[in-house]
Amino acid sequence: DAKTTQPTSMDCAEGRAANLPCNHSTISGNEYVYWYRQIHSQGPQYIIHGLKNNETNEMASLIITEDRKSSTLILPHATLRDTAVYYCIVRATGAGGTSYGKLTFGQGTILTVHP
Amino acid sequence: DGGITQSPKYLFRKEGQNVTLSCEQNLNHDAMYWYRQDPGQGLRLIYYSQIVNDFQKGDIAEGYSVSREKKESFPLTVTSAQKNPTAFYLCATDRNTEAFFGQGTRLTVV
Numbered sequence: 728d729a730k731t732t733q734p735t736s737m738d739c740a741e742g743r744a745a746n747l748p749c750n751h752s753t754i755s756g757n758e759y760v761y762w763y764r765q766i767h768s769q770g771p772q773y774i775i776h777g778l779k780n781n782e783t784n785e786m787a788s789l790i791i792t793e794d795r796k797s798s799t800l801i802l803p804h805a806t807l808r809d810t811a812v813y814y815c816i817v818r819a820t821g822a823g824g825t826s827y828g829k830l831t832f833g834q835g836t837i838l839t840v841h842p
Numbered sequence: 843d844g845g846i847t848q849s850p851k852y853l854f855r856k857e858g859q860n861v862t863l864s865c866e867q868n869l870n871h872d873a874m875y876w877y878r879q880d881p882g883q884g885l886r887l888i889y890y891s892q893i894v895n896d897f898q899k900g901d902i903a904e905g906y907s908v909s910r911e912k913k914e915s916f917p918l919t920v921t922s923a924q925k926n927p928t929a930f931y932l933c934a935t936d937r938n939t940e941a942f943f944g945q946g947t948r949l950t951v952v
Binding site: 763768769770771772773776812814829830831832833834835 | 846875877883884885886887890898900901930932934936940941942943944945946948
């Protein structure tokens with residue numbers, strides 16, 4: 728699995744958009760980009776994933792560059808409850824969308840949302 | 843409720859003793875994982891299993907052992923060979939691109 732690089736920490740004002748970057752310059756053609764977040768002392772929570780097109784769901788948007796070497800997770804209107812560690816992961820996916828291979832986490836970005 | 847159950851939530855162990863952490867899932871997922879998390883650190887992969895009766899070492903398998911006799915269960919044993927066992931342990935499953943995590947077991951060696 729390709730490695731990812733994320734900033735150690737970021738701040739965001741409540742109500743503003745939080746833009747979390749991730750570099751994955753060695754990503755392979757069959758590797759998806761996933762984002763998870765972990766609130767203190769809980770298990771990580773899935774947020775969103777994508778291959779090459781931008782994706783949006785009720786939690787966030789994922790913007791992947793055309794060369795797929797980097798991506799940005801966007802929380803459009805951050806709240807205090809979005810304060811967490813955010814992990815960017817790249818991982819291969821097989822036929823029918825089934826994931827395979829080990830799921831490896833990096834250090835993540837500590838996002839602090841302040842009033 | 844469908845999900846992953848880790849037990850116990852808190853566990854204390856005397857130095858030199860083996861201890862087994864439980865992870866049960868009713869999601870019918872094939873793949874299961876064990877991670878370790880130390881304060882202020884990310885998740886590190888201990889062991890993973892993609893099918894019953896098969897498992898592979900992760901990045902920090904030394905001092906740990908696992909079994910996968912049933913699809914629903916993936917217990918982790920922390921042996922006395924693990925030099926720094928105090929940590930937060932997370933179990934996960936995944937299928938079809940999304941991973942699901944248990945709520946973790948906090949192990950403290952006293």
